[in-house]
Amino acid sequence: MNDGLRGFLVLALLSVAVSALLAVVHDATTAQVAANRLKERWRVAEALTGLPTLHETASLPLPGTSIELPDHRRLIAAETRGYGGTISILLLVDPDGLRGLRVVQHHETPGVADFIALPDSPWMQQFEALPLIAAASLDTVSGATITTRALRDTVARLAVRDDLPRAESAP
Amino acid sequence: MTTSNLLVAGITTRNPVWIQMLGLCPLLAVSTSVATALGLAMASALVLLGSNTLIAALRRWLPDFARLPAFMLLIAGFTTLAVLLMEAWAFDLYTRIALFVQIIVTNCMILGRAEQFASRNAIGAAVLDALGTAIGFAIALVALGAVREVIGRGTLFAGMDGLFGASAASLAVTVLPNDYRLLLAALPPGAFIVAGLMLALARALTARTSQNAGSPR
Numbered sequence: 001m002n003d004g005l006r007g008f009l010v011l012a013l014l015s016v017a018v019s020a021l022l023a024v025v026h027d028a029t030t031a032q033v034a035a036n037r038l039k040e041r042w043r044v045a046e047a048l049t050g051l052p053t054l055h056e057t058a059s060l061p062l063p064g065t066s067i068e069l070p071d072h073r074r075l076i077a078a079e080t081r082g083y084g085g086t087i088s089i090l091l092l093v094d095p096d097g098l099r100g101l102r103v104v105q106h107h108e109t110p111g112v113a114d115f116i117a118l119p120d121s122p123w124m125q126q127f128e129a130l131p132l133i134a135a136a137s138l139d140t141v142s143g144a145t146i147t148t149r150a151l152r153d154t155v156a157r158l159a160v161r162d163d164l165p166r167a168e169s170a171p
Numbered sequence: 172m173t174t175s176n177l178l179v180a181g182i183t184t185r186n187p188v189w190i191q192m193l194g195l196c197p198l199l200a201v202s203t204s205v206a207t208a209l210g211l212a213m214a215s216a217l218v219l220l221g222s223n224t225l226i227a228a229l230r231r232w233l234p235d236f237a238r239l240p241a242f243m244l245l246i247a248g249f250t251t252l253a254v255l256l257m258e259a260w261a262f263d264l265y266t267r268i269a270l271f272v273q274i275i276v277t278n279c280m281i282l283g284r285a286e287q288f289a290s291r292n293a294i295g296a297a298v299l300d301a302l303g304t305a306i307g308f309a310i311a312l313v314a315l316g317a318v319r320e321v322i323g324r325g326t327l328f329a330g331m332d333g334l335f336g337a338s339a340a341s342l343a344v345t346v347l348p349n350d351y352r353l354l355l356a357a358l359p360p361g362a363f364i365v366a367g368l369m370l371a372l373a374r375a376l377t378a379r380t381s382q383n384a385g386s387p388r
Binding site: 005010040 | 229233234235236237240241244247248251252255256258259260262266270299340
């Protein structure tokens, strides 16, 4: 057998073998990964709402829906498209407006994502107490424009929905 | 080289970090604590062992032109494997260092061992060489992680539960008072400073021990 054919065959067999191995491992880990992600969502939701036993009494809202919490508060789940894919977020609102916003999962550029993924980043801090209607007028971060705009616009879109609490006027 | 020499060389005279200065990007980025350093070291060891073994086994069937593609295929395959395993069973750690585990695929330390050693030696020797290199990398990484964790945050072995399960949480030691933090050591400049000091120390030691200072390879 000449070198060309042999090299081709070895590479082809190797590709098949590596793909098969990865497919098997991917299959075997999918359930565990999904469980990990769900646990992470609960951790974020419970930290955001300050209700450490929330998972015993409620189920997490699906994207685009919300659940009622004590004290007229609501936990809203939403998804939006960022620079690298879907950004999954949780919002806490009460009758006065937004009380908190957390990113649960994202695929943004590492480093750039810190603006939205770290709850104590100054840009995210703005959402800690914000009349929903005021969200649309927030500035985006240059260098992370697409990422921060996706988040701001999602919050702004929620502000015009009738079933959500709205402040009387912007500050 | 004898078998024990192969193993020891990877740690000392051929240490990937201190002597060959390879794999520095993930080293500097991930060495903020012992737990993250050990996570990357274990993932690198898996990729190194897997790729070295298979490359040594396949070396007679690989014509020259197919060598590099085959190396990359194997290294990428094992790296993906490490990422999948980590995502499933060390999720906390995964969220912190996944990016740097993914770029193991471009780590010149691993391609270097594949090209320089595994593709020219028998399986046994290639396994030993991979083990030695992996241990050498792990020692350098964990040493840097330990120094930066103690200086930067005053703790040692914090967050090991992310790697070895909940029982490992008790390994955490508070070395310095609770409110102690020296941010410089935890941030990237600290990585360069501490790594530079360690490299200088390694150079000083090798200069003293090897009088016939030949090529470090």
